[in-house]
Amino acid sequence: MAIEYLGLSGINGPLVVLEGLQGAAYDEIVEMTVNGTQKKMGRIIEIHKDRAVIQVFEGTDGMALKNTHTRLTGHPMEIAVSEEMLGRTFNGIGQPIDGLGVLSSDTKLDVNGKPLNPVSREYPRNYIRTGISAIDGLTTLIRGQKLPIFSGNGLPHDQLAAQIVQQASLGDDSNEKFAIVFAAMGVKYDVADFFRRTFEESGVSDHVAMFINLANDPVVERLITPKVALTVAEYLAFEKGMHILVILTDMTSFAEAMREVSSSKGEIPSRKGFPGYLYSELAALYERAGIVKGCPGSVTQIPILTMPNDDITHPIPDLTGYITEGQIVLDRDLHGQSVYPPINVLPSLSRLMKDGIGKGYTREDHQDVANQLFSCYAKVGDARALASVIGEDELSPIDKKYLAFGKEFERRFVGQDVQDNRSILTTLDIGWELLGMLPREELDRADTKILDQYYHPAEVAE
Numbered sequence: 378m379a380i381e382y383l384g385l386s387g388i389n390g391p392l393v394v395l396e397g398l399q400g401a402a403y404d405e406i407v408e409m410t411v412n413g414t415q416k417k418m419g420r421i422i423e424i425h426k427d428r429a430v431i432q433v434f435e436g437t438d439g440m441a442l443k444n445t446h447t448r449l450t451g452h453p454m455e456i457a458v459s460e461e462m463l464g465r466t467f468n469g470i471g472q473p474i475d476g477l478g479v480l481s482s483d484t485k486l487d488v489n490g491k492p493l494n495p496v497s498r499e500y501p502r503n504y505i506r507t508g509i510s511a512i513d514g515l516t517t518l519i520r521g522q523k524l525p526i527f528s529g530n531g532l533p534h535d536q537l538a539a540q541i542v543q544q545a546s547l548g549d550d551s552n553e554k555f556a557i558v559f560a561a562m563g564v565k566y567d568v569a570d571f572f573r574r575t576f577e578e579s580g581v582s583d584h585v586a587m588f589i590n591l592a593n594d595p596v597v598e599r600l601i602t603p604k605v606a607l608t609v610a611e612y613l614a615f616e617k618g619m620h621i622l623v624i625l626t627d628m629t630s631f632a633e634a635m636r637e638v639s640s641s642k643g644e645i646p647s648r649k650g651f652p653g654y655l656y657s658e659l660a661a662l663y664e665r666a667g668i669v670k671g672c673p674g675s676v677t678q679i680p681i682l683t684m685p686n687d688d689i690t691h692p693i694p695d696l697t698g699y700i701t702e703g704q705i706v707l708d709r710d711l712h713g714q715s716v717y718p719p720i721n722v723l724p725s726l727s728r729l730m731k732d733g734i735g736k737g738y739t740r741e742d743h744q745d746v747a748n749q750l751f752s753c754y755a756k757v758g759d760a761r762a763l764a765s766v767i768g769e770d771e772l773s774p775i776d777k778k779y780l781a782f783g784k785e786f787e788r789r790f791v792g793q794d795v796q797d798n799r800s801i802l803t804t805l806d807i808g809w810e811l812l813g814m815l816p817r818e819e820l821d822r823a824d825t826k827i828l829d830q831y832y833h834p835a836e837v838a839e
Contacts, residue, residue, distance in 0.1 A: 382447040386428070388437050390641040391597045393419070395447055396428045404453045404489065407431055410446045411439055418470070419447075420454060420601075423642065430642060434470055436595035453489060456605055457482040458612040463556055464583045466573065469590030469602035471609075486612060488604040490665055499668040504733045505622060505677055508544030508798035509537075511720040511791045514808055515747050516705055519733035520547075520620060521668040523678040525628075527694050528707045529687040535568055536795065537707075537718045538626050538681055539575045542585060544798045545622050553673075554619040557581075560588040560606035562599045563630030599634035607665045607676070614674030621674065623666070626681035628659070632693045648692045656696045663700045689724075702728040716792045722754060739801045742831050745823035746808040750786070752822045753815060757783030775819070782814045809833070 380399070387394035403424055409417040417440075423430035431447075433440070456471040459482035466475040471488075473480060501521035507513055518524050528534035538559075547555050559576075561569060569589045576582040586609055590602045603625050610621040625631075632655060639652035647653040666678040680701070684694050687709060698704055708721035734743040760779040764772055769780065790807055793799065799807075812820060813835040820828060 380449065383445075385440070385442045385445050385447075388440060388442070391433055391436060391595060391638060392422075392641050393431050393433060393437060393440065393445075394428065395431060398424075398427050398429050398449075401429050401449055402451075406450045406452060406454050408448045408450060409433065409440075410448075412444050413446075415439060420597075422638075432597040432600075432638065434595060434598050434601065436597075453487050454601065454604075455485040456488055456608055457485050458609055459484065460613065460617060462586045462609055463613075464585070466587040466589060467605075469562070469588060469594060469598040469605070471588070471605045474589070484612070486608050488601060488608045490604070490608060490611060493664070493667060493669065497670050499670050500732065501668060501675075501729050502733050503738055504548070504801075505620075506544075506546050506548050506801055507541050508546075508800075509540065509718060509720075510793060510799055510804040510807060511718065511722055511725075512705060513799070513801050514743075514790070514804040515722050515750060516703060516725045516727040517730040517734050517739075517743075518677065518679070518727065519729040520675045520677055521666060522703075522727070522729050523663045523666040523680070523701045524703050524705065524727055525678075525680045525682060525694075525697050525701050526705045526707065527689060527697075528681060528683050529709060530683055530685075532683075532707045532709065532712055532719065533717060534626065534681050534683065534707060535564075535571065538624055538679075539572060540718075540795055541622075541679065542576060542624065543579045543581050547620060549800060554617075556584045556586070556613060556619050556621055558586045558588075558606050558610040558613070558621055558623045560590075560602050560623070560625050562590045562602050562625070562627060563592050563634070564589070564627070565592050596634045596637050599631055600638065603628075603631060603662050607662065610676050611665065614676045615669055615672045618673040621676050623676060623678045624681065625662075625678065628680045628682040628697065629685070629693055632659070632682075651692050655692060656699070659693075659696055660700050663697070703730075711787065711791070714787070716787050717795065718791070718793075720791055722751065722791065723758070740805055742809075742823075742827045743801075743805060745827045746805055746812070746831070748822040749812055749820055750790070750808055753779070753782060753812065753819070754786055757786070775816070778815055782811060785814065786811055810835070 385393050386396040405421045407419045417435045419431040419433045421429050422432050468474050501519045503520050505518045542557050576585055588606045590599050610623045613619045614621045636651050666676045668675045685691050703726045706721045706724045708719050711719035757779050760776040809831050813833050
């Protein structure tokens with residue numbers, strides 16, 4: 378028989394304190410009734426003897442020390458999962474908000490997930506096509522990878538996320554099942570509406586499960602949203618054999634929610650006021666990506682985070698970079714030049730790219746053309762620095778060619794229309810067209826046989 382506890386011992390922001398508990402467990406879910414009618418859900422986040430600190434997901438508005446009844450459920454937070462979740466929209470704790478009724482499912486899973494045995498992991502192979510040249514060509518996303526996007530306030534990361542959702546696929550010749558789990562944390566209503574409308578109008582919403590936590594929703598709900606989304610992704614991947622791409626935006630909101638709750642608990646802060654366990658919390662989310670032996674599906678992650686003041690050394694991007702396998706960096710200068718997507722390719726990288734491209738995956742010249750474009754674009758920076766000192770007219774002929782190459786590279790390769798969904802072959806062909814602007818002797822990062830087959834010097838009008 379469940380015991381019901383009357384009243385509370387304390388209320389502090391999104392946290393309540395309850396004393397005199399028996400048989401309570403860490404991470405256990407509690408059900409709370411306020412004024413005999415209003416139902417709320419909470420999670421035990423701290424236990425000391427018979428005293429427990431509880432996070433209230435819906436916030437503590439209307440709660441008082443004497444009007445609340447609390448009941449222990451005896452289990453951690455669980456979510457009902459089903460393939461029917463695709464095409465549906467949920468709030469941050471997995472409750473439907475699209476007006477299509479309650480989800481019927483007999484399968485419930487713990488949102489904290491089960492740690493994957495490293496031995497049972499398979500090395501990520503093959504790629505996921507985004508239709509965006511700067512990603513597909515130079516920082517290719519591999520199935521089972523975690524590849525974050527480092528952005529800044531005011532940069533078009535929301536637009537880029539929506540474009541990836543619309544265009545992402547397993548390639549033109551794949552017949553495997555593919556779906557997207559999209560989780561937004563701490564977003565404004567207009568941004569959430571933009572995502573909903575864009576997915577519906579483009580016709581992709583039937584293979585997208587959306588989880589939306591709005592900026593005015595309780596802050597503790599934000600902490601559970603990515604866990605709920607990843608639980609659904611793992612179910613679809615490892616139980617239903619689907620390849621799932623998880624997009625999490627914005628991880629900075631998640632981390633700031635963690636800082637707020639940590640402060641309410643009175644914990645000693647670490648860097649920039651964040652709790653000392655920020656790294657382990659981020660790792661617990663990011664490491665839920667991967668491929669498991671014997672399971673046909675995969676979970677791939679694209680976490681998006683906004684860097685405060687564009688500071689890449691801030692704790693959130695800094696720790697994210699340690700855990701993930703690369704990063705895609707958005708650049709404010711490119712954005713100012715109306716280049717979309719404003720991806721700065723030089724600090725961007727995909728550490729698993731080499732194992733999922735080339736012959737049998739994309740095309741045999743992929744690695745060579747990527748290496749060569751990186752090398753040439755790095756020299757563009759040197760030529761621009763020299764031009765700013767001595768003037769463009771005084772540059773050598775080869776430096777002038779690099780300047781011209783840099784302009785075209787940013788305009789044609791990095792830059793593309795929001796509706797432009799490029800195949801991997803189109804991306805590689807554009808790369809070779811741009812390399813044709815430079816003399817062959819400058820192309821020292823590509824194999825001679827590859828150059829013989831794909832290099833064609835551009836015809837430049839005198």
